[in-house]
Amino acid sequence: MAGRERVRISGAAALCALFVALVGCGGQPATDTGRAEVQRLLDRRADALLERDTAAYRATGSTAGYDRLREVPLAAWSYRVTDLDPTGDATAAAELSYRLQDHDRAPVTTGRTLALARDADGGWQVTSDRPAPRSAQQLWDQGRVVAARGDHSLVLGVGRTEESLRDFAALADRAVPAVSDAWGTGWGQRVLVLVPDSLEEMAGLLGSPASSYRGIAAVTTGEVGGAADGPADRIILNPEAYGLLGPTGKQVVLTHESTHVATRAHTGPATPLWLSEGYADWAGYRDTGRAPAEAAPELARAVAAGDVPEELPADGDFGFTDDPTALSQAYESGWMACRLIAEQWGEERLGAFYRAVGAHGQRDGAVESALEKVLGTSEEAFTRAWREYLGEQLTG
Template identity: 70%
Template sequence: MAGHGRARGSGAVGLAVLLLVLLVGCGGRPATDGVRAEVQRVLDRRAAAVLAHDATAYAATGDPTGYTRLRAVPLAAWSYRVTAVRPGGDGAEADAELSYRVEGHDRGPVTVARTLRLTRDAAGRWNVAGEEPARESGQQLWDQGTVTVVRGARSLVLGVGRSGEQLRTFAGLADRAVPAVSQAWGTDWARRVVVLVPKSLDGMAALLGSPASSYRGIAAVTTGETGGGADAPADRVIVNPDAFGVLGPVGRQVVLTHETTHVATRADTNAATPLWLSEGYADWVGYRGTGRTPEEAAPELQKAVRGGDLPDGLPSDGDFGFAGDAARLARAYEGGWTACRMIAERWGEEDLHAFYRAVGEHGKRPGAVEGAMESVLGTTLEDFTAEWQRYLHDELG
């Protein structure tokens, strides 16, 4: 019996060894982990070369195109974290998280998903053959070409396909926007802005990972983390050159001031902040001091009011959909602006700011807008809406 037991034990050990050999031989985890570690080391060297501005070291890791395109970008950090590797023949495809910080602007890292193609040379070394955004991820500006950088007094402008002189125009607009926003909102924000200027509408849409049709006619948008804390990366103002180019001087300044307002108010904006308030407030700051009348700033809403189509209520978030009816979108923005303008006129500018912040503070509880209206404006949503409708009739009717 003892001998028989030893035979069974030996068979069990042999089976386990056989299973391990089969797993490794079939490309199981140990083999993949080895490739992944090699790829990680290549990307670590590539990242170090970017930060050291060492074109030779970067080229030694593979395709040198990326360095040429982004070398002008002032970077405080740049690193990759490999998350998956798919070997195949003499090559491999790797998924990685790219994290970077723009010097002087990003307090926390921007993290984006990337896909890299790699080849193995005759000596068995891995080299990067190409890098692109991961599926369903937006491009980075350097994916579109060589980045030109212009530093303003309060801004950093990054552009593709444009001269430094052209980009300085955007820096001037942003530099004027920052103090205008601080005068209205206050100085408790970064007081600087990053502006991205792609070649075209298609380039803008690619940065946002969306169809171009979603942003046709939209001069600029701002991306960022709502309620961003101390370690959040800086917002990016992304310009649509096609729409921006048809604006006059005042319109261009209004747009950059509007987007800069989103940067300033980001920490006090959350999911409970309705778009009529966030967009309306940004428009209010943008138009502040321009002397534009309601007739000039709200033509679509005026047309509706004079045609007997007074809005039933404040604009809903759905009214702000970029891919929808252009006239409806214009009325939504104009409706938000007139509501904020009414608050500033009838309650005062300080109460407008306080109301915005109060909505953000109530954000984690139901009824954020109603609660802020009651605590700051001393009114109800129903009464406020009725007063806004009368205001539209008086100003635009």
């Protein structure tokens, strides 16, 4: 009968149908087949995003990401599927790689979790794209990204207008030449600034608790000793703490963070935080005319009370703790040490000292070696001079 003939299949075909959930007909696991199918879907999705093809992107699923990324200048965007759970509402784990035009020389990579659903034709569609467990958020995870370009900067923000972001770009555009004047021009001389909408969202970009950054105006992400052909450092502002600063304070912060971008390639495991943070503060305050007691109030109070530090601050003194006074004194101590070098040995020697410490192969002996070779002094003598300098500059 006709109806019976339509369902008659060979034994081999029946066996394949019986195990289709586990093994493809050619012997390939169905999960591998499904993963390849999802990979093709994500390839189409990435191409549509880069080509700004709204219809093609919509054909791959949710358009939330497309709308949020509309103003982001992407040079590259791709996914690599690493795992697939095809049961129920399928979930794919993927590695996202992307580059920002004129900033990233190598891709930023981050883990993503994509929820999938079958469409009416039986194909896959993406229903959501979110950070994978233990992966930090990206700015577009927090809302529609708005962009503002400066001569030396790109500022990306959420919850803000382009006009407001141009104010940040203006500050960054003043910071970059100031850093180049202090450090030299042998760096990219461009900065990328991210402006989230809150402290909590700043912490989300960094993958850490908000309590870690309360009261911190900004941080710069990047790898120590980062290569010039790597992803660009991101200067991430804390809109709450940064917003409390006056015009000079805001400029100092962005110049400080831009200095970290400039010095990154010469900042190695041997570089102590008193030097990296002190140098960034020195560059930030360099053209402000701020007196030491004004720029280092916590340290000035301690010195006036007779509590002059015995040693330069250790790296642990720069940790975010419940004692903001101690943290402030650590930063101010590093700044005063770099200010001393610039005044007594010259700004060029200060930069050479920084580079020499960073180039040292190991932490032990790096500062002592650079002090001897670049400044012609010993660690003991420098510490003694620094303590005397604190007394001279912060009292009276």
